Amino acid sequence: MKKIERVTLIVLDSAGVGFLPDAAEYGDLGANTFAHIGYATGGLNVPNMEKLGLGNITDIEGVKKLEVTEGAYGKAKEVSKGKDTTTGHWEMAGIITDVPFPTYPNGFPEDIIKEFEEKTGTKTIGNVVASGTAIIKELGDEHVKTGALIVYTSADSVFQIAAHEDIVPIDKLYEYCKIARKMLNVGRVIARPFTGESGNYTRTPRRHDFSLVPTSKTILNKLKEAGKDVVAVGKISDIFAGDGITESKGVNKNNLDGIEKTIKALKEDTKGLIFTNLVDFDMAYGHRRDPIGYKNALEEFDNKLPEIYENMKENEILIVTADHGCDPIFKGTDHTREYIPLLVYGKNINPVNLKIRGKFSDIADTIEELILGVEKEGSFAKDIIK
Structure with a gap:
C-alpha cells in the first residue's frame, strides 16, 4: 500500500x-x-x-x-x-x-447555580434552554445594568455563559468558565462574549469552548x-x-x-x-x-x-x-x-x-x-x- x-x-x-x-x-x-x-x-x-x-x-x-x-x-x-x-x-x-453527557432541558438545578454563584462571587440570570442570539437580545440589558452573568444551555450537554465584553473582560469570562468546567461533567462549558448596545447586541469571535479532556x-x-x-x-x-x-x-x-x-x-x-x-x-x-x-x-x-x-x-x-x-x-x-x-x-x-x-x-x-x-x-x- x-x-x-x-x-x-x-x-x-x-x-x-x-x-x-x-x-x-x-x-x-x-x-x-x-x-x-x-x-x-x-x-x-x-x-x-x-x-x-x-x-x-x-x-x-x-x-x-x-x-x-x-x-x-x-x-x-x-x-x-x-x-x-x-x-x-x-x-x-x-x-x-457509552454514557451520554448530561443535558438540562429544564435548566440547571438550583444547587449547581448556587455553587457557581458562590465560587464566582457573581449573580446569574437566565438558566434556561435558549438560542444564544435570542437570549442576549432578551437579557442583554439586564446583564449590562446589573453585571449578572447570562447562563443558559441547549439540547446539547453545554453550560454557556454570555457576557458583554465591556462589563466582563474576556479573561474574566474565561476564568468563570474554568470554574464551571471544574464543577460540571457537561461536554462543554462555552464562553459567549458579545458587544454592542441595547437592541443591537452581537456575539464576538472570542467564543471559547472548555471541553472535558478525552x-x-x-x-x-x-x-x-x-x-x-x-x-x-x-x-x-x-x-x-x-x-x-x-x-x-x-x-x-x-x-x-x-x-x-x-x-x-x-x-x-x-x-x-x-x-x-x-x-x-x-x-x-x-x-x-x-x-x-x-x-x-x-x-x-x-x-x-x-x-x-x-x-x-x-x-x-x-x-x-x-x-x-x-x-x-x-x-x-x-x-x-x-x-x-x-x-x-x-x-x-x-x-x-x-x-x-x-x-x-x-x-x-x-x-x-x-x-x-x-x-x-x-x-x-x-x-x-x-
Missing part, C-alpha cells in the same frame, strides 16, 4: 446524510440534513462534492448520482450515545462514548507520540481540550476563514494530520433553521475544494465528513441523529463505494493505518489507496 504522509480531515459541522436506525430513540426519525436543504432550496449546486460521490450517498435535489466518481464515498454510523459535537468528534478520533487515547495522541504533526483548525483544539494537538490555528471567524486557514496549513511542510471544523453550518444555519444560509455555505465550501486539491501533495488525502446532523427543516432546533458522509479525495485514490461504515471511529482507524502503518479492524485504507 502506498504510504500516505498527511491526511486533512474536514468536518462540515452538522451536515448529516440521513437518520440512523436508532433515530426514533432521539426523536429524529425522518431527519436528513443534506437532503432536506436541497429539497427546501430548490437544489444544491455542489459540483465538486458531486464528483466525489455525494449524490451516491443520499438523494439530494440538484446533486446527481454518478456511475464513475473522482473520489471514494460512503457514510458512517454513530455508535456512541448522543448526538453532540464532543461525542461525534471523539468517536471519529477513536473514543466510543477519556482515553485518540488518534491525535497516537500521531503526536509518533512524532507527527497534528494541526487543529477552528474549534478542534477546544473539543479535545488541546490533548494531542501540536499546533492550533485558532478559532475561525467564519467558515471561509477556516477554509483559508486549512489551505494555509496545507502549504506548510507538515506530516500527519490537519483537522478542521467548520462550525457555521451548525451554529449559524442548522440551529437557526436557515436552509438558504446552509445551502450558500455548502456551495461556498464546494467552490473552494479545487484550491484545496491544488495544495495537496501526491502522498496525501482529504476526508470530508460531519459529526452529527442539524436538519434546518426538521422539527425543533436540536441536532439530529444521522449518518455522516464520507468523501475521500487524493491524487492516488481508488474511487470506490465505501458503503456504510459501522462506526465513526473507522476514520481514526484509517488514519492510523495510512500514516502509522498499523492495521486496524475498521480501516478502509486498503480500499482507497491504489
Whole structure:
C-alpha cells in the first residue's frame, strides 16, 4: 500500500446524510440534513462534492448520482450515545462514548447555580434552554445594568455563559468558565462574549469552548507520540481540550476563514494530520433553521475544494465528513441523529463505494493505518489507496 504522509480531515459541522436506525430513540426519525436543504432550496449546486460521490450517498435535489466518481464515498454510523459535537468528534478520533453527557432541558438545578454563584462571587440570570442570539437580545440589558452573568444551555450537554465584553473582560469570562468546567461533567462549558448596545447586541469571535479532556487515547495522541504533526483548525483544539494537538490555528471567524486557514496549513511542510471544523453550518444555519444560509455555505465550501486539491501533495488525502446532523427543516432546533458522509479525495485514490461504515471511529482507524502503518479492524485504507 502506498504510504500516505498527511491526511486533512474536514468536518462540515452538522451536515448529516440521513437518520440512523436508532433515530426514533432521539426523536429524529425522518431527519436528513443534506437532503432536506436541497429539497427546501430548490437544489444544491455542489459540483465538486458531486464528483466525489455525494449524490451516491443520499438523494439530494440538484446533486446527481454518478456511475464513475473522482473520489471514494460512503457514510458512517454513530455508535456512541448522543448526538453532540464532543461525542461525534471523539468517536471519529477513536473514543466510543457509552454514557451520554448530561443535558438540562429544564435548566440547571438550583444547587449547581448556587455553587457557581458562590465560587464566582457573581449573580446569574437566565438558566434556561435558549438560542444564544435570542437570549442576549432578551437579557442583554439586564446583564449590562446589573453585571449578572447570562447562563443558559441547549439540547446539547453545554453550560454557556454570555457576557458583554465591556462589563466582563474576556479573561474574566474565561476564568468563570474554568470554574464551571471544574464543577460540571457537561461536554462543554462555552464562553459567549458579545458587544454592542441595547437592541443591537452581537456575539464576538472570542467564543471559547472548555471541553472535558478525552477519556482515553485518540488518534491525535497516537500521531503526536509518533512524532507527527497534528494541526487543529477552528474549534478542534477546544473539543479535545488541546490533548494531542501540536499546533492550533485558532478559532475561525467564519467558515471561509477556516477554509483559508486549512489551505494555509496545507502549504506548510507538515506530516500527519490537519483537522478542521467548520462550525457555521451548525451554529449559524442548522440551529437557526436557515436552509438558504446552509445551502450558500455548502456551495461556498464546494467552490473552494479545487484550491484545496491544488495544495495537496501526491502522498496525501482529504476526508470530508460531519459529526452529527442539524436538519434546518426538521422539527425543533436540536441536532439530529444521522449518518455522516464520507468523501475521500487524493491524487492516488481508488474511487470506490465505501458503503456504510459501522462506526465513526473507522476514520481514526484509517488514519492510523495510512500514516502509522498499523492495521486496524475498521480501516478502509486498503480500499482507497491504489
